[in-house]
Amino acid sequence: MTTPLGAILAARIAATGPMPVADYMAECQLHPEHGYYARREPFGPGGDFVTAPEISQLFGEIVGAFGINAWRQAGRPAPFLLAEAGPGRGTLMADIVRTARLDPDFRAAAEICLIEASARLRAVQKTTLGEDGRGAVWHDRLDDLPAQPLLLVANEFFDALPVRQFVRTGQGWRERMVGLDAEGALAFVAGPATLGANDLPPGHASAPEGAVFEIAPAREAVAATIGAHLSAHGGVALLIDYGHLRTAVGDTLQAVRGHEQADPLAEPGLADLTSHVDFEAIARAATAAGATALPPMTQGDFLIGAGILERAGRLGAGKGEAVQRQITDAVERLCGTGAGQMGALFKVLCLTGPGAGPLPPFSAG
Template identity: 45%
Template sequence: MSMCLRHYYDTRDPLGAGGDFTTAPEISQMFGELIGLWMLEIWQAMGSPAPCRLIELGPGRGTLMADFLRATRLIPDFQSSVTVHLVETSSSLHERQRQMLATSGFHVTWHTRIEDVPEGPALLVANEFFDALPVRQFQATDRGWCERLVGLNDDRFVFGLRPEPEAALGKPPHEGAILEWPAASIDLMKGLSHRFANEGGAALIIDYGYWGPVLGDTLQALKRHDYHDPLYEPGEADLTTHVDFHHIAESAGRNRVRIHGPAMQGDFLDALGIAARAAALKQRATPAQAADIDSALSRLTARGPTEMGELFKVLAISHADIEAVPGLAPLQARL
């Protein structure tokens, strides 16, 4: 999964109508603007530290960050206090981001690893990033939980099982069940929460997923905005899994941080005032533009099992001194 996605993102721009999928920042400027205002409030709650590292993991075309930075111009001190750090491994997307942010007025630095971002208080956003981190899968058999692997049958990839079961996982409930273990996400959250506990700051994570534990195979591939066989044409389609927010929160909670959420994306955006922002934009819009704003508002906030407003969840982690964040309730009691 990691090898395929490294090739996939490094050889194309996957976003938009001509690509394979569309993310929330590409749907409307309102999304990035509200995230920017959320971060601005957190920065002030931190005591307006300078310098402060503003980090985005997997910044796509740079659209979210561009909208984010434009919204924060309300507080001039923010621009003079913050350095922007984009964690990106794709050279093609790197260039798109550079073009998008060229006139932002902020100093922007690129990194291929989060560990390379300088020390200090930090604000981090990760929109549709954790879903692309590799997972391990285990399938229930009469022998126990056996790891699901990828091998070759003639000239194409197929799934198979490791013969020896993973004893630490215990006895499966029934044969055929699939257990996903997001080891990469857990390791990343442990590192991030350690940083925030010791240096201050907060992270906002937005992705499609669920509050586990849940059994099931969520690995999927998207190509041209349609579902695709994950093992066919490796490296030519987007590979993702649904994010288990319980694992993320639990791994972060082992450090001295506060956890907020998760909440449905629709509820979160409503709490931040997306309807009022849409109304303000419509006041100076043409009828066609107003219709587009209404469509984007609905798409971002609509509830339903397959709608973005419900399918996508929002979780925040912060230094222990930040007791409350906009739009999210504290989670500590649930862990």
């Protein structure tokens, strides 16, 4: 299928040559006229995918309760930045702010900041937050945050940042590019850029021809920005995404449209492009910038350790069978390890600045 963006990219490639996968991802997601986030409503049952906050209020309530405890452990700084990177429709922040009513001092000290470049999504977030978002400030980039203590949440934010891919060929590791096949359709090709052995993960020497290794300079730069802010001003960042705990060889680039997997090259601008997050690389970049990275865990372990089962019991107490079943199904989807469940696929990394104090359910390392 030819899309308007696909035609634009094909013409560019025909004129100037293949483009890196990272550039292709960026164009597909952020092209000002035809990019995915410029045109589509991706979230919820009527969109292309459902995020954890859209599954149940329990997710945001547990994240909010964790944030309140983190703020207390850090000495109750006032004011502080309560920030979210990539807030989607604003559902998670709305649930966090509602949970903040448990501690009026926390809510009074919090200055809500949302990192969102899309004008369309900013409007949606403002509507979702309503009165709870009174005084909220929007920023285009994390670099724009004021120099204050920070409590940051980033749920399914890093996965959409572009990655570079390198493919093993008979001539060594070469950068994977998007070019054109004999019929003029978009196709993967091997480009001239290479990777040295020191830049590849353990086990790369035994990878077969055609194997793919991903690096994500854009993600690591964002992690370094977060780490530097935490180091300089204190605070905590909770990063939640699907991915792997150790750097490894593997092609994880994927496209999703209508809740189904799609060909990443088939419909540029109409499908969401993401790849799995390398949490080891993210932690390494943040710690190099001065933050402390607590040992990461699965989303299921985090939510259960932070009290989702107890909260679900209270939420369902006295409710009818249908409501209780809905709550149980939501907990299973958020915490379970089976097909279609998020508990094992998604990981949670906690970054801290100085003086953060103990933060259960994370260990001190």
